[in-house]
Amino acid sequence: MIVxxxxxxxxxxxxxxxxxxxxxxxxxxxxxxxxxxSGNAGSTNVxxxxxxxxxxxxxxxxxxxxxVAILIAYVVGLLVPxxxxxxxxxLAGIAVILGHTFPIFFNFKGGKGxxxxxxxxxxxxxxxxxxxxxxxxxxxILTRMVSLGSIAAAILFPVLVIFMPxxxxxxxxxxxxxxIIYAIIxxxxxxxxxxxxxKRLLTGTENRLDFKKISK
Numbered sequence: 001m002i003v004x005x006x007x008x009x010x011x012x013x014x015x016x017x018x019x020x021x022x023x024x025x026x027x028x029x030x031x032x033x034x035x036x037x038s039g040n041a042g043s044t045n046v047x048x049x050x051x052x053x054x055x056x057x058x059x060x061x062x063x064x065x066x067x068v069a070i071l072i073a074y075v076v077g078l079l080v081p082x083x084x085x086x087x088x089x090x091l092a093g094i095a096v097i098l099g100h101t102f103p104i105f106f107n108f109k110g111g112k113g114x115x116x117x118x119x120x121x122x123x124x125x126x127x128x129x130x131x132x133x134x135x136x137x138x139x140x141i142l143t144r145m146v147s148l149g150s151i152a153a154a155i156l157f158p159v160l161v162i163f164m165p166x167x168x169x170x171x172x173x174x175x176x177x178x179x180i181i182y183a184i185i186x187x188x189x190x191x192x193x194x195x196x197x198x199k200r201l202l203t204g205t206e207n208r209l210d211f212k213k214i215s216k
Contacts, residue, residue, distance in 0.1 A: 004080050005091055012069035012092040016099020016116060019106045020061035021046050028054045034109060038207070041103075042111035044146045047209075059115050062100065066119025069096035090182040093120040097189055112193035114150045117186055121157065128160045144208040147197035154190035158183035 021041045025033035029050045034041050036049040043062060047055035073092035077085035097117055103110040121129030135156055136149035143149070161183040191198070200206040 001080070001083055004076060004083055005088060008073045008076055008088055009091045009095040011072060012095035013099040014104070015065050015069045015072075016096035016101075017103035017105045017110075018061075018065065019100075019103045019110055020065075021058045021111060022106055024054050024058050024061075025050050040111055041106070041109065043115055044209075062111070062115035063119035063122070065100065066093070066096055066116040066121075067123045069093070070120055070123045086179065089124060090179070093124065093182070094185060094189070096120065097186065101189070101193055112150070113190055114154075117154070117190055120186070125161075128157065128164055131160060132157055140209075144210075145201070145206050146209065147194050147206060148201060151191055151194050151198065151201075154187045158187050 019041050021033050021043060025031060025036075025046055031049075033046050033049055037045045038048070039045070043055045043059040046058045069092045070089055073088045074085070077083055077088045097113040097120065099110075100113045100116040101110045102108040118129065118133060121132060123129075132153040136153035138149075139152055140146050140149035158180060161180055197206060
């Protein structure tokens with residue numbers, strides 16, 4: 001049974017390690033997105049350096065990484081008798097985000113895990129995922145700072161887990177106990193990955209999106 005947990009963690013990590021921002025930027029613009037702009041391998045930097053189409057594709061693919069990793073864990077949980085399905089899903093969620101942040105295929109230099117975390121949230125508890133998404137988008141639109149929306153939504157996630165029940169039919173159905181710990185771990189990962197942004201936010205020097213300067 002322990003083998004199943006290890007295998008799922010490895011599979012999820014490897015899925016997360018597929019850095020679509022690097023692949024797409026090289027394919028569509030001829031350069032590694034990590035060598036331009038903020039140096040981050042994420043959809044926001046792709047938006048700034050490559051354009052809207054490439055950023056949209058990157059965002060979708062990164063979200064799907066989280067979805068696929070959780071679905072695999074969920075299916076394995078159904079097939080393996082007497083396994084802790086909740087723990088299996090949690091391991092997959094953490095591992096896929098770690099893979100996105102530290103991708104083994106791309107010298108362990110990845111993105112900040114926001115889009116992949118969104119995929120994990122939407123497939124495990126879609127009502128909380130949607131609330132976090134809308135909350136983040138509103139902040140991003142009002143401030144034009146993607147980092148602020150991402151950090152705030154990450155912090156909101158464990159708060160919502162405490163006060164909101166899971167939706168019947170979601171992949172994860174027990175929102176109390178270790179699920180709170182899991183939610184806190186995911187929030188810490190996202191906030192930690194934005195530590196440089198936090199410093200700029202505190203000093204008022206954080207970058208803002210300028211849609212007029214973004215290419216097609």
